[in-house]
Amino acid sequence: MGRRRHRADRAGAAGALPEAIAALSRALPAGPSPETFRRAKFDRPEAAPALWQLLFSVLSQLRADSASASLSPEVQARWVKSALRSQGYPRLAQFPKDGSQGSRELLLALSWLLAGGALLERLLAQTCVRLGDEMPACECEALASPGRPAPRVEADSCAGRVDVRHLQWLMGKLRFRWRSLMASQQEQCALLGKIHSYTHGCHSDRSLGHLSITETELLRDPEYGRQLLQRLERENARLEAALEWRRREPVFWQWMDTVLGACPPEASQPAFVPGAQEHRADELALLAWELRALQEELRAAAEARRAAWAARVRGQGPDWDAAQRATQEAVAQELAALRQAWERGGGLAQPHGPHGPHRLVRSEAGLLAGPGLRAAEVIGALRSQEACLEVTLCQLQGRCRQELARLAGAAPGLIWIPPPGR
Amino acid sequence: MATAFLLPAGCSRRLVAELQNALEACAERQRQLERSLCISRRLLRAWEPAEIPALEPTSGPETNEETPSPACTPSPQDLMELEFLTQALEKAVRVRKGIFKPGEKDKASSLKSGSIATSANTASAAPQASKSKPPKGTRQTMVHSKGLPDRRLMAVGDRSCMGRGAQAAKTGPGPREQQTFPSVVPQAPEAFTLMEKGTLLRLPMAFRKAASQNSRLWAQLSTAQTSDSMDAAMTSKTQFLQKLQTRSGWPCSRISAPEMEAEMGSLWKACSLLRLRMGKELAADFTDWMQEYRCLLTLEGLQAIVGQCLHRLQELQTVVLEQQQGPWPEERLPRTSLPCGGGTGPTWNPQVLLYSSTHELQTLAALRLRVAMLDQQIHLEKVLMTELLPLMTTQEQLRLPRLALCRAVHSLLCEGGERFLTVLRDEPTD
Numbered sequence: 001m002g003r004r005r006h007r008a009d010r011a012g013a014a015g016a017l018p019e020a021i022a023a024l025s026r027a028l029p030a031g032p033s034p035e036t037f038r039r040a041k042f043d044r045p046e047a048a049p050a051l052w053q054l055l056f057s058v059l060s061q062l063r064a065d066s067a068s069a070s071l072s073p074e075v076q077a078r079w080v081k082s083a084l085r086s087q088g089y090p091r092l093a094q095f096p097k098d099g100s101q102g103s104r105e106l107l108l109a110l111s112w113l114l115a116g117g118a119l120l121e122r123l124l125a126q127t128c129v130r131l132g133d134e135m136p137a138c139e140c141e142a143l144a145s146p147g148r149p150a151p152r153v154e155a156d157s158c159a160g161r162v163d164v165r166h167l168q169w170l171m172g173k174l175r176f177r178w179r180s181l182m183a184s185q186q187e188q189c190a191l192l193g194k195i196h197s198y199t200h201g202c203h204s205d206r207s208l209g210h211l212s213i214t215e216t217e218l219l220r221d222p223e224y225g226r227q228l229l230q231r232l233e234r235e236n237a238r239l240e241a242a243l244e245w246r247r248r249e250p251v252f253w254q255w256m257d258t259v260l261g262a263c264p265p266e267a268s269q270p271a272f273v274p275g276a277q278e279h280r281a282d283e284l285a286l287l288a289w290e291l292r293a294l295q296e297e298l299r300a301a302a303e304a305r306r307a308a309w310a311a312r313v314r315g316q317g318p319d320w321d322a323a324q325r326a327t328q329e330a331v332a333q334e335l336a337a338l339r340q341a342w343e344r345g346g347g348l349a350q351p352h353g354p355h356g357p358h359r360l361v362r363s364e365a366g367l368l369a370g371p372g373l374r375a376a377e378v379i380g381a382l383r384s385q386e387a388c389l390e391v392t393l394c395q396l397q398g399r400c401r402q403e404l405a406r407l408a409g410a411a412p413g414l415i416w417i418p419p420p421g422r
Numbered sequence: 423m424a425t426a427f428l429l430p431a432g433c434s435r436r437l438v439a440e441l442q443n444a445l446e447a448c449a450e451r452q453r454q455l456e457r458s459l460c461i462s463r464r465l466l467r468a469w470e471p472a473e474i475p476a477l478e479p480t481s482g483p484e485t486n487e488e489t490p491s492p493a494c495t496p497s498p499q500d501l502m503e504l505e506f507l508t509q510a511l512e513k514a515v516r517v518r519k520g521i522f523k524p525g526e527k528d529k530a531s532s533l534k535s536g537s538i539a540t541s542a543n544t545a546s547a548a549p550q551a552s553k554s555k556p557p558k559g560t561r562q563t564m565v566h567s568k569g570l571p572d573r574r575l576m577a578v579g580d581r582s583c584m585g586r587g588a589q590a591a592k593t594g595p596g597p598r599e600q601q602t603f604p605s606v607v608p609q610a611p612e613a614f615t616l617m618e619k620g621t622l623l624r625l626p627m628a629f630r631k632a633a634s635q636n637s638r639l640w641a642q643l644s645t646a647q648t649s650d651s652m653d654a655a656m657t658s659k660t661q662f663l664q665k666l667q668t669r670s671g672w673p674c675s676r677i678s679a680p681e682m683e684a685e686m687g688s689l690w691k692a693c694s695l696l697r698l699r700m701g702k703e704l705a706a707d708f709t710d711w712m713q714e715y716r717c718l719l720t721l722e723g724l725q726a727i728v729g730q731c732l733h734r735l736q737e738l739q740t741v742v743l744e745q746q747q748g749p750w751p752e753e754r755l756p757r758t759s760l761p762c763g764g765g766t767g768p769t770w771n772p773q774v775l776l777y778s779s780t781h782e783l784q785t786l787a788a789l790r791l792r793v794a795m796l797d798q799q800i801h802l803e804k805v806l807m808t809e810l811l812p813l814m815t816t817q818e819q820l821r822l823p824r825l826a827l828c829r830a831v832h833s834l835l836c837e838g839g840e841r842f843l844t845v846l847r848d849e850p851t852d
Contacts, residue, residue, distance in 0.1 A: 088681075090667050112666060115659040121643060128640075131633060135775055135786065162434040164427045164830040170441040171839035177448040178795050184455045185787050191462035193780030198466075198620035204630050207774065211623060213458060216465050216616070219623050232632040239639035246643075246655070253658035260665055279436075281742045282808035283686060288735055290693050295728040298700060302721040309718055313711070327712060331719040338699060339727060342691040358775035360783070372774030375782050382789040389796035391701075392694040396803045400811070400835035404828070407814055413848045414825075419841035 017255055020248035026241035027120050029057050029127070040103035041259045047103035048096070052077060055110055058119070059083040061126055084109055087116075104259065111256050120242045129231050132359030133192055133212045196362040207372075208361055290395060427827040433809045440805050444798055469614040685738055692731050696724055799838065806834055 018034040025031030032050035039047035056076050063083065071079065077097070085092055089112060096102025113119050192213065199211040211219075218225035313320075358373060408416045429437070625633075703721055708714040777783045810831050825845055833842045 108666065111662065115663050124643075129636070131636075135790070160434070161428040161431050162438055164429055164827055164834075167429075167437055167441065167834060168830055168839055170438070170445065171834060174441065174445055174448065175839070177445060177452065178791070181448060181452055181455065182788065182791055184452065184459060185791055186784050188455055188459050188462065189784040189787050190780055191459065191466060193783055195462060195465055195616060195620075198616040199623055201621055202623045202625075204625055205634075211620075211625070213462055213465065215625060216620075216623065217461055218629065219625070220465060220469050225626065225629065229629050229632055232629070232636055236632060236635050236639055239636070239643060243639065243642055249655045250658055253655065253662055256662055257658075257665070260662070260669060263669065279805075279808065280682065280686070281739070283804055284735060284739050284742060286804060286807060287686065287689055287693065288732070288739070291689075291728055291732050291735060294693060294697055294700070295725060295732065298721055298725040298728060301700070301704060302718065302725055305714075305718045305721065309715065313715075323712060324715065327716050328719060331716060331723055335720070335723045335727065338695060339692075341695055342688045358773050361774045361776050362778075362783075363776045364778055372776045375775060375777035375786050378775065379782075379786055379789060382786070382793055385793050386789065386796065388691070388694045388698060389793065389800060391697050392690065393796060393800050393803060395694070395697065396800065396807065397836045397838075400807060400832075403811060404814065404832050404836065407828075415846040415848055417844040417846065419837060419843050 016248060016251045020245065020252045023241045023244040023248055024114075024120075024252070027124070027238050027245050028054065029061060029123065030054065037107065040107040041255075041262060043102070043104040043262075045101050045103065048101050048106060051103055051106035051110065052080065055080050055084075055106060058110070058113065058123065061123055062119075087113075104263065107259060108263075111259075115253075120245065124235070124238060124242060127235075129228065129235055130357075131212060131214050131232075132208075133196075133214075134357040135360050136357045192360070193362065196360070197364075200362075208359070210362060212359070286396075289399065293399075427824075427830070429813070433813070437805065437809055440802060444802060447798070466616055469616075682738065682741070685734070689731055689735060689738075692727075696728060696731075700724055803835070810835060 021034040021037050025033065030053065032047075032054055036047045036050045040051060052073070056079065059080055060083075081092065081095060084095070089095075089109060091105065091108060091112075095105055095109070195213060195216060196210045199216060200209060202211050203209055203215070214228070218228050361372065405416070408414065428434075700721070703717050703724075706713070706717060708717065777786065814828065814831060825847075829842055829845060833839055
């Protein structure tokens, strides 16, 4: 049976390829025609502009930073290159320099993005119409420093030296921003609570019960409602295309093999991400310091206890041995669980806590006992995350204090008085 | 100024850029929040009919309405004045044309009472108006005579049919659901507030259909990800990636930038979790030997894990060192943000998060912000440490500018920039 299906696949492949690519194009933002893809296989220059445009829009949507489409083609090309580099794209050495050529390399880069992660799903999720009042149950998005397009960085490099007080001023400004953010957030929650309880029972979906802000707004403003409906329908079309692509993509990958085969073999330097290598080394050094300090503290604590223990438990009976073994097993299990907390799902993901965006639903006094995550659970997870982060911050600040105290000690004739409250 | 201290150019550049990134991230959050605050506030006010467009979608200024900018929203005062004006004109037209007929008299007075009361309390006008003929003629006259927007009255009818879905089964035009968004069934000039009549709202059919199709499609997309048919595609994709790498002279053992970030992130996380656990163990009181033994084993186990973490760290350091020796120019790159959930594909299929009270919602939101803020603070702390601490150690003598720097650095690094230490100079007496 396997053989028969195989043959059928082959026979259908010729016709299936354009259809697969067409589905891909419909699922992508502003995807080019199948013909463009075919020309790119033969590295034809006329296919390049469309593919540059596609790569640019895909990458800028992925990064969710507003790299403006009004950038000049050269800047766009540089931006694309730097974005690919930061994702670890291996063929940067062969990558075209400007926006007018190298369509095959562009096609390879696009396929690399498609093959690597759930590109389509991520793109769709990034731009999807959000109907509910959502609240991510985690803080995984790196708010600390969102991606910046390369041109912006270059502009920054013109800046000269600054006074240390400028940093203090910026830091103060940041604290102020957080405070006002906190206040606005509280107000928004209060308003949200009102809207939810006033529209109780309005939603056609019983499990949701009430309307969201977006849904209420579309009723207040029918013009907005019309636009929302259009966006929703467009998104549905893209989703259907993505599902079709899923069914058809094996043909595309077979074809991509032949595209890769058409490339002249080139022995070149691996263009590895240079990026913030230096800063990375710095951060690793910092991390090493932290881990060594922790190891030292643990060693001191454990050794003292081991010695006291050895003196105490001489000459215990055989049932003691059994109890000992049971304890060893229990501890091993506990530590394995602890370990999973940071190993599972990579570094940025929170292990225990729930993930991703959730639609907020008000359910007073357990009236709505349907399935769903409870706020109390999320609050618990966030609290433990908060504790964890506080420890890290204190640890880092403590290390700075030590270091600065050491330096202060080396300077006689000065008296250091730490600020109150610590 | 004696306290001025200029930082080296490279250091300045990086720190200012990082702080500005942080500020920008906050500002972006604030902007999003302001947008939804603006919409929510407007929703909770009486729904001013002027905000609701009439049949033609292209009518006048309310096409701006969907932009959330507060600037284009007419203020309540403006709307109130407009209402008075409209009513005065209406009355003027009626007086001039001498169309005070018995039937209309009621109407006029009810409108008048409506104009005196605030727009929220005109419910009494509703039944009367729905029985009598809609004042179409007057409206047209008004439009012709003054060219004023006639949205006021039309929209009133438009708005009141929002609740029709609920009442449709019982009354009037039949149980047919609305098929499209505009629906002009002039019923009652009656102000609408969410608080009083929010429960009468129903979503239009077309929208409900599209929304349920949308969630069905998203569900399909996320289930298809795990199905068997995906396996074939998965294998061919992996093969493609491998071929691409080998043909590019790319050693497969290398760690990519996002992987490196993830590894480092998980080691930081390990570090703080291990420390938390150690703190708990050291603080515990024992009532029996077994507990004491358990604590000892845990501490030793933690020690072993830290050892493994250090080992992994050294591997990463080697990789970074090799890469540093590469021929590539230094370039600052943004931190790559991994999609939430790590390895699993992020699909948009939101689940429900149930909250029981506004207070609980506020607690949740505040905690999320707090976690985000701590994340940012830790990131900035690391950056500040790597840039500022070396400056301090290379100092030859604590002269005055250095001293100012020292105070500033202490405040930034140890106190989050919130507090300062005092430095007293104990001058040697000659």
